[in-house]
Amino acid sequence: MIMEETMICTRCGEALPRSKLERMKTGTYRRVCNHCKWLYYVKPSRDRRILRELEARRNG
Secondary structure (H helix, E strand, O other): OOOOOEEEOOOOOOEEEHHHEEEOOOOOEEEEEHHHHHHHHHHHHHHHHHHHHHHHHHHO
16 A cells, blocks of 8 residues: 655645646645635736736727
């Protein structure tokens, strides 16, 4: 039986298995869980892009 190691998310502080963290090309894991990554990085950047495109459409 192989026990999966856990890591603590630096955003929410929850101890999660490594499968819930993003693995980078170098083989290391981000210290932010996938849910927090979505909330704090992906969603805001997507919202900024949409607002930028709407502004360009309105002015252009």
